[in-house]
Each structure stands twice: as structure tokens, then as C-alpha cells.
Amino acid sequence: MQILAQVAFILALAIGIGIFVRNIRRMIRNIKLGREIDRTDNPAERWGKMAKIALGQYKMVRRPVSGIIHVIVYLGFIIINIEVLEIIIDGIFGSHRIFAFAGVTYGFLIGAFEILALLVLVGVIIFWIRRNILNIYRFRGRELTTWPKNDANYILYFEMVLMTLFLVMNAADYQLQLNGANHYAMAGGEIAGAFPVSGLLLPLFEGFTDSTLIIIERTAWWLHILGILFFLNYLYYSKHLHILLAFPNVYFSKIRPKAEFDNIDAVTKEVQLMMDPDADPFAAPAETEAEGDEGEPEKFGASDVFDLNRVQLLNAYTCTECGRCTDQCPANNTGKLLSPRKIMMDTRDRLEEVGANINKNGKFVDDGKQLLDDYILREELWACTTCQMCIEACPVGIDPLSIIVEMRRYLMMEQSAGPADLNNAMTNIENNGAPWPYNQMDRLNWANEN
Amino acid sequence: MAENIQVPTMAQFMAEGKAPEVLFWVGCMGSFDDRAKKVTKAFVRLLNRANVEFAVLGTEESCTGDPAKRAGNEFLYQMQAAGNIEVLNGYEIKKIVTTCPHCFNIMKNEYPGLGGNYEVMHHTTFLKSLLDEGRLTVEGGKFRGKRITFHDPCYLGRGNDIYEAPRDLLRKLEVELVEMKRCKKDAMCCGAGGAQMFKEPEPGKEDVNVARTEQAMEVKPQFIAAGCPFCNTMMTDGVKAKNQEQNIEVMDVAEMIANAEDL
Numbered sequence: 001m002q003i004l005a006q007v008a009f010i011l012a013l014a015i016g017i018g019i020f021v022r023n024i025r026r027m028i029r030n031i032k033l034g035r036e037i038d039r040t041d042n043p044a045e046r047w048g049k050m051a052k053i054a055l056g057q058y059k060m061v062r063r064p065v066s067g068i069i070h071v072i073v074y075l076g077f078i079i080i081n082i083e084v085l086e087i088i089i090d091g092i093f094g095s096h097r098i099f100a101f102a103g104v105t106y107g108f109l110i111g112a113f114e115i116l117a118l119l120v121l122v123g124v125i126i127f128w129i130r131r132n133i134l135n136i137y138r139f140r141g142r143e144l145t146t147w148p149k150n151d152a153n154y155i156l157y158f159e160m161v162l163m164t165l166f167l168v169m170n171a172a173d174y175q176l177q178l179n180g181a182n183h184y185a186m187a188g189g190e191i192a193g194a195f196p197v198s199g200l201l202l203p204l205f206e207g208f209t210d211s212t213l214i215i216i217e218r219t220a221w222w223l224h225i226l227g228i229l230f231f232l233n234y235l236y237y238s239k240h241l242h243i244l245l246a247f248p249n250v251y252f253s254k255i256r257p258k259a260e261f262d263n264i265d266a267v268t269k270e271v272q273l274m275m276d277p278d279a280d281p282f283a284a285p286a287e288t289e290a291e292g293d294e295g296e297p298e299k300f301g302a303s304d305v306f307d308l309n310r311v312q313l314l315n316a317y318t319c320t321e322c323g324r325c326t327d328q329c330p331a332n333n334t335g336k337l338l339s340p341r342k343i344m345m346d347t348r349d350r351l352e353e354v355g356a357n358i359n360k361n362g363k364f365v366d367d368g369k370q371l372l373d374d375y376i377l378r379e380e381l382w383a384c385t386t387c388q389m390c391i392e393a394c395p396v397g398i399d400p401l402s403i404i405v406e407m408r409r410y411l412m413m414e415q416s417a418g419p420a421d422l423n424n425a426m427t428n429i430e431n432n433g434a435p436w437p438y439n440q441m442d443r444l445n446w447a448n449e450n
Numbered sequence: 451m452a453e454n455i456q457v458p459t460m461a462q463f464m465a466e467g468k469a470p471e472v473l474f475w476v477g478c479m480g481s482f483d484d485r486a487k488k489v490t491k492a493f494v495r496l497l498n499r500a501n502v503e504f505a506v507l508g509t510e511e512s513c514t515g516d517p518a519k520r521a522g523n524e525f526l527y528q529m530q531a532a533g534n535i536e537v538l539n540g541y542e543i544k545k546i547v548t549t550c551p552h553c554f555n556i557m558k559n560e561y562p563g564l565g566g567n568y569e570v571m572h573h574t575t576f577l578k579s580l581l582d583e584g585r586l587t588v589e590g591g592k593f594r595g596k597r598i599t600f601h602d603p604c605y606l607g608r609g610n611d612i613y614e615a616p617r618d619l620l621r622k623l624e625v626e627l628v629e630m631k632r633c634k635k636d637a638m639c640c641g642a643g644g645a646q647m648f649k650e651p652e653p654g655k656e657d658v659n660v661a662r663t664e665q666a667m668e669v670k671p672q673f674i675a676a677g678c679p680f681c682n683t684m685m686t687d688g689v690k691a692k693n694q695e696q697n698i699e700v701m702d703v704a705e706m707i708a709n710a711e712d713l
Contacts, residue, residue, distance in 0.1 A: 259609025260559035264524045268564060271528045275536075301522060328632075330639040330662070335655030383652040386520045386644030387604040392635055408522025418521060425648035426523055429530065433512030434478040435648050443476070444508035446487040447457040447494075 009091035016229030023236040030355040037309040039252040054250040059395035069123040076120035100192035110193035121163040138323030143342040165224040171198035172217035242320040246396040249318040253397030258388040301409030304370040315398040316348035325390035331383040338383040340390035340400035346375035459508040470505040475548035479679035486679035492708035500586040516552040521645035535566035547576040551606035574616040590624035591710030598625040599671040602637035603678035628669045642680035663688025
């Protein structure tokens with residue numbers, strides 16, 4: 001019987017981790033559909049930023065209520081996972097609380113896990129109330145309906161259930177140890193672990209036989225670990241990948257001034273060619289380096305996920321839809337259609353659609369859709385003031401602005417599809433060096449005016 | 451007020467075989483917009499007062515390409531940049547000061563990649579350095595004790611992490627500096643950035659500049675201090691939209707210093 005349980009456990013573990021690895025590989029494959037970008041410069045600064053913002057949750061606590069609760073849930077998640085290590089070892093070898101030999105230290109750890117579990121439970125309940133009962137701007141967005149709204153709640157329910165199972169498991173285990181039950185009680189009658197929270201549940205078990213308690217303990221134990229394995233695989237299908245991706249995402253985030261946009265090198269080459277007096281305007285296009293396949297001219301800007309860079313696609317998978325960006329976006333605040341969070345969600349949804357297409361067909365088969373228009377509307381793109389508030393607000397280093405600008409580049413340079421009044425300003429800059437139709441020769445007139 | 455300002459051009463310096471201490475990049479707003487021209491002249495008066503040997507490009511100056519770049523027209527931006535860099539490098543310019551955070555950002559951060567390497571300063575930082583060096587002195591004058599809030603320009607503050615220089619200048623004026631709820635890193639945009647200045651806003655509930663003006667009104671300022679010609683226009687329009695012209699005046703930090711001194 002015992003050996004059967006061990007085999008079942010190992011099987012569950014292998015399947016759970018196996019599917020997870022498959023999904024992560026698919027995610028990496030999808031990210032690699034994007035353009036290459038070098039963000040390996042200044043490793044010291046990048047590690048430092050990661051330590052401060054991802055590990056240290058520096059930006060989270062700028063909003064004290066949600067920030068501090070998030071830190072508790074985050075610490076709980078990381079620290080309670082030490083216990084999962086013991087659960088896995090016990091599951092494989094059929095042992096009971098293998099680390100119990102650590103004595104007082106073990107008691108301290110289990111006690112700390114229990115207190116954290118309780119704090120996480122309370123924190124997650126507050127999160128649920130904030131999301132569903134309080135009227136908070138960033139949880140009301142038009143992109144936060146149906147699946148994204150349910151997804152966020154499922155995650156909270158999950159954490160509530162996992163924490164409850166953890167505490168019930170400990171309570172039953174504690175009672176069994178007190179009863180001196182075989183396999184549970186330690187030689188010498190010592191108690192393995194300390195149970196400051198689950199100990200309070202003991203009155204619920206009054207009059208239960210050992211076998212009933214064992215059923216309760218085993219059920220909670222199994223549901224807890226199976227729940228964790230399920231949750232691990234739920235990550236990829238939810239908004240919750242940030243618990244893993246926040247770290248690489250912050251590492252690869254922009255470390256230049258926020259107002260600095262990249263220069264497109266291909267444009268620089270063309271401009272140099274145009275300004276070069278020795279260039280022959282009628283010459284056949286040079287056999288340029290390996291850029292682009294079959295000499296296809298490079299596309300400017302982005303109309304689909306393939307045109308975005310890999311950091312932008314990683315950004316999309318990392319976004320946990322917290323909405324801090326949208327909450328402070330001047331366009332969104334004044335009722336425009338633009339929501340930086342939706343830009344990230346759309347990018348991810350489209351990338352997942354492309355990924356599913358590849359899973360099905362072996363390679364991407366044109367589906368007649370693209371990120372522009374089918375997901376992100378032009379009206380959204382043109383509402384952006386490029387104020388960089390979204391980048392500043394994001395607690396995990398996502399840059400929605402860069403995607404907006406990349407898509408504007410496509411509209412302007414590939415489609416000449418800017419708003420008419422903006423096109424007038426562009427024409428003026430081209431003709432007379434200012435966005436208005438003033439003569440460049442009048443540029444110093446102010447010095448002589450009164 | 452009788453204008454008596456000296457505005458030498460780079461061409462004049464070149465003809466005399468001299469180089470100025472700094473190039474003043476006036477920008478399109480500063481050259482053509484009636485409101486911004488007043489800021490330009492106020493800044494020149496301060497430069498004259500501090501005996502700074504500066505020059506402007508005058509008719510050789512052209513749009514930096516900022517609205518084009520933010521709008522997505524990388525090609526037009528790079529054409530403008532190439533032309534400007536050719537002029538600037540031709541004059542062997544080392545140091546540039548500008549009253550526009552958009553010109554400041556693009557020349558400081560984006561021109562280097564195209565061969566334009568200069569020390570670029572926003573005018574508030576430059577004025578601060580003149581004060582620190584004792585070349586310019588500022589006293590409270592008519593702004594002493596006045597309630598003033600500073601509206602951070604995105605491309606100066608969040609974009610380039612400069613928050614204190616303009617505030618230090620205002621403190622020198624002995625004003626009562628009050629901060630809006632959203633200030634510094636969290637400051638809300640005036641609504642002009644990203645080439646919005648040159649187009650109609652998308653449909654929505656409210657204009658961004660009006661929303662930002664409402665935020666400023668919450669702290670009941672007598673003046674809104676600006677550091678950007680676009681913000682200046684947007685906030686001025688916002689104040690008008692809220693019928694607050696009698697109570698709130700929008701002024702550039704440089705104007706305030708020049709006016710306090712009655713220059």
C-alpha cells in the first residue's frame with residue numbers, strides 16, 4: 001500500500017513537472033519569434049536592479065496597502081516552499097517529516113511556516129475583497145472582464161485552498177503525533193514541528209479516531225501537493241507567470257533614461273545614403289549583409305508580434321495585469337481607449353494565438369490576423385502622450401510604451417497612416433524645419449520683437 | 451519694458467574666430483510661439499545678466515525631430531537629426547543649453563547614437579549652476595511668499611530624472627513651494643507629449659491638460675511653474691478652461707527668476 005502511494009506520487013510529480021517543462025519550452029520558443037535585442041550590457045547594474053525591484057519588491061511598496069500585503073504573500077510563497085521540499089522527499093521515500101531531526105530549528109521553521117500561511121490566507125482574502133468588493137479603478141478596466149477577471153480570482157481561491165490544506169494537514173498530523181500514532185509519532189514521544197496556528201484547529205478533531213485523522217491528514221497532504229503541481233501548470237495559462245518571469249524581466253529591462261527611444265539602425269543607413277553626395281541614386285540596391293531573408297527590405301515598426309523584440313515579448317508573458325500602469329496613464333485617466341495594461345495583454349494573447357498555430361501546424365501558417373487592428377486599435381496607439389508613466393509604474397520593469405512606439409512606426413513609415421493633423425505637422429517639419437508653417441528664415445525674429 | 455537683449459549667432463562668433471561658452475538651442479516653440487518667446491527672452495536676459503558668452507544658431511536651427519520621433523516617423527526624425535548634427539559638429543559645439551525638455555532629451559540621449567555628442571543641459575539645471583558658481587544671484591522679489599506648484603515635464607523629470615534643479619531655483623525665490631499629489635516620478639503629463647500637441651485628442655471624457663490643471667488647483671497655487679514650453683501652453687489653456695485666469699498664472703521658472711529681478 002505504502003509503495004503504491006510512493007509510485008503514484010512519483011508519477012504525479014513527473015507528469016506535473018513534465019507538462020510544466022513542455023509549456024516553458026513553448027513559451028521560450030514563442031519569445032524567440034521576436035527580433036533579437038542585446039540587453040546583456042552592464043551586468044552589475046542589471047543584477048542590482050533585479051535584486052532591488054524583483055527580489056526586493058522595491059516598487060511594490062510604493063502603494064503601501066497592496067504592496068505590503070503582496071510582500072507577505074511573496075515571502076509566504078517563497079518560504080513555505082521550503083516545506084514543499086520536505087513534502088516531496090517524504091512523498092518519494094514514504095518518510096514522515098524527514099527534516100524533523102533538526103529538532104528545535106525544525107519546530108521554529110514549521111511554526112514560522114504556519115504563521116506565514118495564516119498571514120497569506122488573510123492577505124489573499126483582502127486581495128479578493130479589493131478586487132471584487134471595493135471599487136478600485138485599476139480593477140475595473142474594460143480589459144479586465146470575463147477571463148482576466150476570473151483568472152485573477154481563481155488564483156486567489158487557489159492560494160486560499162492551498163493554505164487551508166496546509167494548515168489542516170498540520171493539524172491532523174499534530175493530533176496524530178499527540179495520540180502516539182504509528183508512523184507519525186517520533187521515538188521518545190517528542191513532537192516533530194511546532195503548530196502555533198494549526199494547533200488551534202485541534203478541537204475540531206475531538207473524538208476522531210486515528211484512522212479518521214490519517215484519512216484527513218493524507219487527503220490534505222495529497223490535495224496540497226497535487227494542488228501545487230496543478231498551480232505550477234496553471235501559471236502558463238494565467239496571468240501569474242510573473243512569479244517566475246519578474247526576475248529575468250527586470251534583468252533585461254531598460255536601464256537607459258526612460259525618455260530615450262532607440263534609433264532604428266536601418267533608417268540611419270538610409271539617411272546616410274541619402275545625405276552622401278557620392279551616392280549614386282540610380283545604383284542597384286547593394287547586396288547588403290545577411291539582413292532580412294532573400295533581400296526583402298526590412299520592415300519598419302511592428303504590425304504583429306514577430307516585429308517586436310524578445311524583451312517586449314517577455315514583457316507580455318510577465319505582465320500580471322495589476323494595472324498600475326493604466327491607473328496612472330494620462331490617456332486612460334481622461335477616458336481615452338488606451339490602456340497600457342491592455343497593450344501587454346493583447347501582445348500576449350496574440351503571441352499565444354501564434355504559438356497555438358505553430359503547435360497545430362508545425363510552423364506558423366498565416367491566419368489573416370495581426371496584432372494591429374485585430375487586437376490593438378489605432379485609436380489606442382494615437383492616444384499615447386509618451387509620458388513614460390507606465391514604465392515608471394510597473395513593478396516588474398515592463399515597457400508598454402516601446403510597443404506603442406514600435407506600432408506607431410509601422411503606421412507612419414509603412415502605411416503613412418498617421419492622423420491628418422499630425423501629418424501636416426510632419427510635412428511642415430520636412431519643409432521648413434518646424435511643426436508649423438513658419439519660414440525657417442524667421443527663426444530669429446523673436447530677438448528683435450518687443 | 452524696453453528690450454535690450456544681446457543675441458549673437460554662431461555665425462557671428464565663427465566670423466570673429468571665437469567660440470561661445472554655450473550654445474542656446476531655442477527650439478521651435480521658443481522661436482515661434484508667442485508665449486514661449488517670452489520665456490526665450492527671459493532666459494536670454496538672465497544669460498546677459500550672468501555675462502554668459504552664448505550664441506544661438508538662428509536661421510540655421512531646425513526642428514530636432516522630436517515630434518516626428520515620438521509620432522513614429524523615425525525617418526523624418528533621423529533626417530532632421532542628421533542635418534542638425536552636421537551644423538552643430540561644423541561649429542564644433544561642445545555644450546548646449548535649451549529651454550525645452552524635448553529638445554534636451556533628444557539631443558542628450560538620442561543624438562549621440564547618430565554622431566552628435568554634446569553636453570546638453572536643461573535651462574533650469576544651467577541656471578542652477580550659474581547660481582552655484584555665484585555668477586547669478588536671485589532674490590525673492592515679487593514672488594516671495596507666493597504659493598507656487600511646479601509641474602514636472604515628463605521629458606525632464608521621469609524621462610531624465612531631473613526633479614530638483616527647478617525646485618531649487620524656486621526655493622531661491624523664497625516662494626511657498628507646494629507639491630501636487632502627483633509630482634516628480636508620478637507627475638501626470640500635461641497632455642502635449644508624444645506629438646499630441648500637433649493633433650486633436652482621441653475621444654474621451656476630458657482633456658489631459660484640464661485634468662492636470664484640476665490636480666494643480668487642489669493645492670491652491672497662485673502660480674503654476676513650468677519648465678517646458680509645451681507644458682506651459684497646456685497648463686495655460688487648462689487654467690483658462692477652468693476660468694482660473696484671475697487666480698492662477700502659469701510661468702516658466704526662468705521667467706519667474708527674470709521677473710523677480712525685474713530684468
